[in-house]
Amino acid sequence: MHLRIREHPIIDFSGREKISFYFNGEKIVGYKGDSIASAIHASGVKRLSESLKGRHRGFFCGIGKCSSCLMTVNGIPNIRTCIAPLQEDINVETQSKSVPWPKVDYDAWEDGLNIEVDILVVGAGPAGLSASIEAAKQGATVLLVDENPRVGGQLIKQTHKFFGSKHEKAGIRGVDIAKDLEREARDHSNIKILLESTVFGVYEDPSYNGFTFGVMKRENYKSRLVKVHCKEVIISVGAMENMLLFPGNDLPGVYGAGGVQTLMNVYGVKPGNKVLMVGAGNVGLIVSYQLLQAGVDVDRVVEAAPIIGGYHVHAAKLRRFGVPIYTSHSIKEVYGNDCVEGAFVVELDENWQPIEGSEENVECDTVCLAVGLTPSTRLLEQLHVEMADIPEAGGRVAIHDEYMETSVRGVYVSGDSSGIEEASTAMIEGKISGISAALALGYNRDAEELRKEYIERLEKLRAGPFGEKPRIAKRKILEEWRRYHGRL
């Protein structure tokens, strides 16, 4: 079974160089630009690893945030193959639960590197890119770090045109916005970009008056430690996809919607041939449409709420192709031997309880979960930033002021990691955080006026009914912020 997308209406996957490599001893061919996991998945292998209890694990998030794709590469264990670029002739092996000590000379801590900058920006999605550009425009030196091999965060898989206003590049496809932002960032000589690098921890360094971060830079599947000294830091690390509880939710073939989008639109690989989509928010609707564009059949979309949560225009695009959307319906269980073979969906009553006898069998090889995101906050917790549980923001988030500064001086947040929202608002929040960080260091090229304008633009975007959730979230965050400062 081969799952390559042969032709695509928006993205040109043709003309890519072939790369051959070994998977469990067998020779497989992938393409330049593939990750290891996408090349393996394209050849029809869905089982990438196994759990401690020996249950099969498949591709899930596609952006290096879950751990279902850990494999041994060239003798080095625990490589996150979904974000590790494919190289010629490498040796990839599935690993069992207990991983032996590496067979190779494994220089994990090989010759450390030191970098000193004004501002460290963690995450190169729309928020981090905008933050870096804005801070650089003010004159600050910036180090922009991302653990993925490409710049752009979620934008690199968003083939659809964006909403918003012209300031946030509305009407342009997300993939093209990513290219624009990358070009702009690379044009600034005071922005240094470090890819395939994970910022993993904050340390005390008595020799430096500022923050010290540990960064793991990956190269040829080996890692090297980079020590970063910075005066200010902007955390724009995005979010993680939510899981849903039901029997069989860990079978290979159950994916996060973003993971499916990454497979299709970044690597040109189909998740399967027939999909059940769970969730009719914007993400579920958009990804369903993109599945159709990739030539994948979408059986239906089920949504637990009584109405469609996403924009009507996204729902209409799907319906015009005959894909039904079942509101007040949810997934009950997924079945299959080694991977997904089908699922049972069930109708819900007005109390969201399953209606007995309403189960329906949906034959499919793919179940896609689009049931929300949770902000990534591990670095913020390590920095001892005040956090608060705010359901409208998607969970636990750092409290911050309207300039995006957290309770710890010099630590800023923006984008999805400061509360789940959208790319358009992530870009503006990024700009505000970048300007604020630069301003705090004394760089000031009309910074205050610009910042005021950005804050007004943000408020306008959030003013409508679909902005209600983030509006409530940000109001609560500000209230928590005031309460915290009242306590001091």
Place this chain on the structure above:
Amino acid sequence: MGGYEETGVLSLDDLLNIPSEKQLEKGVAISECIQNIPCNPCVDACSVDAISMKDINSPPVVDYDRCTACGNCVAVCPGLALFIVKIKEDKAWITLPYEFLPIPEKNDTVDALDREGNIVGEGKIIRVRKQNSTWIITVEVDRSLAMIVRNIRCRR
């Protein structure tokens, strides 16, 4: 069947204003974007100011007398929610954004689909062009289908 919030399918009653026969004969942009969403590139795309909006969260309103049916807004709309409808005697020309392969060619016969993806008739491709990296297709259908057909499917 419930309303569009349940089904994802608009009825004509949901549309904000319906053009007159005369306006349809001239050819006008029809907006099927009726919710309050934060979006306004259609307003900027129109060079004759035929699309207005109270603020960025309001739905667009097309001034049918001003609209020249140029199609610029169709190419830019991220919701793929703008269509041009023009009545020509017993036929209707519908111009729609299309993001699927294969791209039909001029004079092809295609299936004409309604808002639920049902085949409701046959269409003949009149024009195919690309603007703002989006294919814009004009298809000719029976006049009675002017406000019904909103998609096509290639038979090739």
